[in-house]
Amino acid sequence: MSEADLILTGARVRTLDPARPLAGAVAIRDGLIAAVGDPADAREWRGPATETVDLAGATLTPGWTDAHSHPVWGLELATGTDLSHVTTLEELRAALRAAERTGGWILGHGLDHNAFGGRPLHHRLIADAAAGAPVCLRLYDGHSALVSETALKLAGITGPREFAQRASVVCDAEGRPTGHLIEHAAMDLLTPVLPALPRAERGARLAGLLTAMAATGLTGAHVMDLAGDAPALLAAFERERDLPLRLRLAPWCMPGASPADLDELIALQGVSGRDWRIGGVKFFMDGTVEGGTAWLDRPDCHGQGREAFWPDPDAYGAAVRRLHTAGVPTATHAIGDAAVRHVLDTAAALGPAGPRHRVEHIETVPDDQLGRFAALGVAASMQPPHAEYTREDHTDEWSRRLGGERASRAWRCRDLRDAGAVLALGSDWPIAHFDARRILATARTPRGAASGTGLTGLMALEGLTSHAALAAGEEPIAGRIAPGFRADLTAVDLDPVTTPADEIAETPVRLTVVAGRVVFRA
16 A cells, blocks of 8 residues: 555554454555554555554544534524523523623523423513513423513514424413424524524634534534535635534425425535535424424323324425435434334335435334334434433423333333344434533433433444444445545544443543544544
């Protein structure tokens, strides 16, 4: 081989390549893996311009990919005060009194439904703390918000609205808005009056966010949106510097999409920069359990959850078929058991050939659906950190709504793997923290109501590497350390396969490499 640009040696290399599972040194040239071997081989790879990094006993793996994240759209969602640590209504009121104003608004995000102690959400609960200011608080699920009476007036929201998708402006018995906005279309009513982030500030925050992600070992993310001007923002970023992460973006297809809308989504496929590209389309089949919008086989404890996000589920199937025929893979948000079943039924009707489709979240699923993922070639994409919003005794809002039987079928990562499914793992940032080590840890250790996680160390690692590549249809070029594959690599002090889960959550990241470039070095 020609001389390497970069040699990594002195490591325990877990390649995830069946032809050579373990190695001791890796050579990189032109952004790709050039050779895999032992430390002694490195002498033959080295040239005058080669950089050699001795990893001093660290474990080197394929680069870690967050298979479900929102780093661009999330910049807007995560604006204002972080409320993720608020656990009671009094703590919320105190946080709002102390919150900094953004353009005169009090903005907050990451608020746990459990903080309300089972009370219906209403702007009266925060009125004193808001002191007349417009307030917009996004709930942690990203599918609902509580806004103040002043904010409702500024947005002209005076009563219920009709939407093309399942969404609602919650109103009291007299038809007056309570301030609880459920699902995207309802929350979007506030967009025209919310303070907007300037492009320069968004670019700076994106740079800081992606750099912080790389410092946790992430080399890439499957971005489940194409927020607004994301292509222009990323193109402007790459005119100044390289992206710290490789990004694959999937624009949304919403209810009411016309044939022209679908043609536009198809035309977007492959639009790219150096380290980002548009690949796939994101759908929603339901909302969230806590918001009462997850599509369930049986209603939740409030009688909710009997409707799909697409008012006409057959229209969803027709849109997926149109994209499938054009070779476009899809990723569908499906949390409830009825939603998961409908997505799998839709995939079954497509036939065996074509792109790989995937289901996102899968928070509760019955036994009879587990084997269908592998049988249909549909990937499962799950976010174990979400389970940290639940409680083992099922006293949390998520578990109470579903009841004990369905709550016991929560986040069945291990059952899906044992049934032969491809299982990609992610964080869904900003819904949960992006730290890849926490994803690995929570996937291995049951948290809250998630008795179904319990992956082995190897399974968890595969969820961020080889199975993430499979879910994206990129297994010929990504997800393992082998000649010709992308040189996206992660080095950590402790072996993620054999180290106990609580220790891997804290292990130092030694090195992160994207496209052959060192983007983080401890």
